[in-house]
């Protein structure tokens with residue numbers, strides 16, 4: 001079978017197409033014929049060994065997100081049938097409950113081979129049914145970015161109707177966060193570097209927008225917009241450069257979901273206000289199988305559609321990664337197998 005993998009050394013140049021023997025499902029496993037994959041920011045770091053010594057030894061098949069059709073099942077598989085459309089789950093051993101070291105230890109496209117393969121063999125509980133109304137690309141975009149936004153706002157955040165949510169930027173996680181926050185009845189403020197992208201998020205239902213390039217002190221602006229004491233919940237993807245503004249925007253007792261470090265990973269903020277204003281800094285790294293299943297049910301119930309930026313062919317993975325690193329994308333970048 002064809003695969004797209006980091007081959008014999010950690011570098012972007014060593015991400016190449018190759019072949020591997022076709023895997024067979026053993027007891028409790030299913031074999032998927034992959035139809036689609038989707039990219040996330042981390043896929044730019046993986047070829048550079050950005051996640052360190054915990055990563056699988058080379059060769060490593062790229063990408064964590066995808067959609068496949070169950071093609072054959074091993075002995076004892078009871079919850080899935082041939083023909084089912086499923087998403088491989090980002091964390092293969094986080095089924096339910098709170099995160100712990102073991103549950104966070106096996107992610108696709110990092111510690112384990114990823115979705116850029118014609119076939120994947122995974123444990124039955126390592127996949128979940130995709131929402132039926134979504135096409136292959138839209139379903140492939142769910143396992144990482146959408147589950148991250150769901151875990152931040154729903155499982156951990158418990159956002160309520162009437163809350164004010166601030167979403168940073170218009171990347172994959174952030175657009176799902178906007179969609180889920182609207183679903184929950186929140187008032188949503190979105191920041192972006194681009195007025196054109198801000199017009200697009202307004203069309204999606206964002207209530208207020210701020211261009212963070214034109215308004216560097218956007219934290220104060222967001223706090224004024226939110227009224228009362230400030231924003232209830234902030235989806236923080238910028239990290240080092242954005243956290244000081246998030247801390248100006250958030251209300252006393254509010255939550256900042258710490259999801260990304262796009263502008264740097266060192267915390268350089270006065271800690272006093274976090275303490276005295278009871279601000280909750282909540283780390284988020286995707287979520288569990290239960291999170292995926294609950295999210296997929298909500299997406300199906302509300303007929304929600306992920307935003308797709310562009311679809312590339314299997315052979316065009318490098319062009320897809322270039323599109324992601326350009327930052328010009330709006331929505332998920334997908335690969336048709």
Ligand SMILES: NC(=O)c1ccc[n+]([C@@H]2O[C@H](COP(=O)([O-])OP(=O)(O)OC[C@H]3O[C@@H](n4cnc5c(N)ncnc54)[C@H](OP(=O)(O)O)[C@@H]3O)[C@@H](O)[C@H]2O)c1
Nearest residue numbers: 040041144145148169170171172173192193238260261262
């Ligand atoms: N995807 C996942 O499943 C996942 C899961 C856990 C954590 N994360 C982390 O979350 C972050 C975002 O991931 P992603 O996959 O959503 O990335 P992405 O699709 O590449 O989105 C990047 C977007 O973030 C915005 N951005 C960049 N720098 C910013 C800044 N200083 N302030 C505000 N916005 C900024 C930009 O939006 P504008 O173009 O609108 O300015 C940019 O388009 C990454 O650090 C990633 O490691 C991602």
